[in-house]
Amino acid sequence: MIELSPMFFALAIPAVIFAGISKGGFGSGVAFASSSILALILEPGQALALMLPLLMVIDASTLGPYWRKWSWPDARVLLLGGVPGVLLGAALYRVADADALRLLIGAISVLFVIWHVAQSRGMVPQVRNRLPMPVGLFAGLVTGFTSFVSHAGGPPAAVYLLSQKLGKTEFQATTVLTFWAINIAKFIPYAFLGMLTWQTGWACLLLSPFAILGAWLGVRAHRMISERAFFGVAYVLLTATGTKLIWDALT
Numbered sequence: 100m101i102e103l104s105p106m107f108f109a110l111a112i113p114a115v116i117f118a119g120i121s122k123g124g125f126g127s128g129v130a131f132a133s134s135s136i137l138a139l140i141l142e143p144g145q146a147l148a149l150m151l152p153l154l155m156v157i158d159a160s161t162l163g164p165y166w167r168k169w170s171w172p173d174a175r176v177l178l179l180g181g182v183p184g185v186l187l188g189a190a191l192y193r194v195a196d197a198d199a200l201r202l203l204i205g206a207i208s209v210l211f212v213i214w215h216v217a218q219s220r221g222m223v224p225q226v227r228n229r230l231p232m233p234v235g236l237f238a239g240l241v242t243g244f245t246s247f248v249s250h251a252g253g254p255p256a257a258v259y260l261l262s263q264k265l266g267k268t269e270f271q272a273t274t275v276l277t278f279w280a281i282n283i284a285k286f287i288p289y290a291f292l293g294m295l296t297w298q299t300g301w302a303c304l305l306l307s308p309f310a311i312l313g314a315w316l317g318v319r320a321h322r323m324i325s326e327r328a329f330f331g332v333a334y335v336l337l338t339a340t341g342t343k344l345i346w347d348a349l350t
Contacts, residue, residue, distance in 0.1 A: 101145055101298050103305070110136055115153055115306050119313015122154070122278070123161045124271070124320040134250045135205070135341060143200035144192075148294035150250055151285060152303040153310045158279040160314035165272035173263050174277045176235035177242055177256055181281045184243020189288035191248060200248065202348035207251045209341040214254070230262040246281055247288070253278075 101107070114133040121132075137146035195203070230238070238259035246252030256277060260270055289295050 101141060101149070101302055103302060107140060110140055111149075111302075111306055112309050115150075115309045116313035116316070118150070118154065119157045119160075119310050119315075120317040120320055122157045122275070123314040123317020138201060139343060144294050145299065147200075147248075147250060148289060148296070148299045149302055149306075151282060151289055151295075152300070153306055154250065154278070155282050155286070156303075156307050156310045157314045158275065158282055160311050161275050161318060162279055164318045165268070165275045167272075168268055169272035169276045170260075170263065170265055170269055171276075173235070173260055173265070174273050174280075176232055177239040177259065177277050178280055180236040180239020180241075181243035181246070181252070181277070182284050184240040184245075185247050185281065185284045185288065186243075187240070188244045188247025188285075189292065191244075192288075192292060195248075198348040202345060203248055205341040205343070205345035205348060207245060207249050207341070209338060209345065211251070211254055212338050212341070229264065230259055235259045242277075243281060243284075246278070247285055252281060 114136040118133040134146050134150050137149060141149065192200075238255045241255040242252040245255065253274070256274060260273055265273060286295075
């Protein structure tokens with residue numbers, strides 16, 4: 100049960116705005132921090148179910164500004180792998196308990212930060228050549244799976260898209276299109292698994308204006324805010340929330 104308390108809104112409102120900014124202007128890479136934050140006060144399944152309709156609102160709000168600026172061939176490759184990945188995630192959700200999901204969301208959060216720190220220090224080589232289509236299909240599979248279980252599909256999608264040498268806006272637009280489609284694909288199994296309820300729907304309705312606000316800010320921040328500053332804050336949030344979720348799952 101989701102208790103619509105002041106504490107809930109104190110965490111949920113900035114988390115939703117943050118997701119909107121990330122998806123609207125910075126390639127969705129750290130939008131899943133919002134799910135990690137909400138999982139601190141909600142059951143993991145509730146946090147994921149609450150965020151999905153809000154992510155779809157953000158998708159709808161950002162699709163227009165980036166309309167037809169995407170690379171359709173690259174988006175198609177990710178989607179061909181992404182839909183089976185969504186089905187794989189749905190199969191895992193049926194057998195995983197709440198602590199297993201906390202551990203998975205927390206581990207993805209922390210590993211994401213470790214990977215980026217290692218890459219920035221040259222410990223992980225940058226991808227310099229265009230990755231071939233089979234690798235893109237696998238990246239799509241991982242994107243669909245991690246997107247289903249933690250809304251964390253951004254990183255594997257980014258690895259493939261960055262290798263395709265897209266421009267900043269083309270990269271952003273391709274990400275928007277890809278996750279607009281993947282989130283629609285996720286909605287059906289989320290509903291089938293009983294994750295979406297009238298209560299989560301009511302909470303989403305109350306939070307939708309903040310999702311739209313975040314998306315609006317993200318589109319404008321795309322050209323105004325330093326990516327380094329934005330992701331610096333995101334990495335701190337992911338480290339803190341991911342560590343807390345791992346601790347809760349193990350204890």
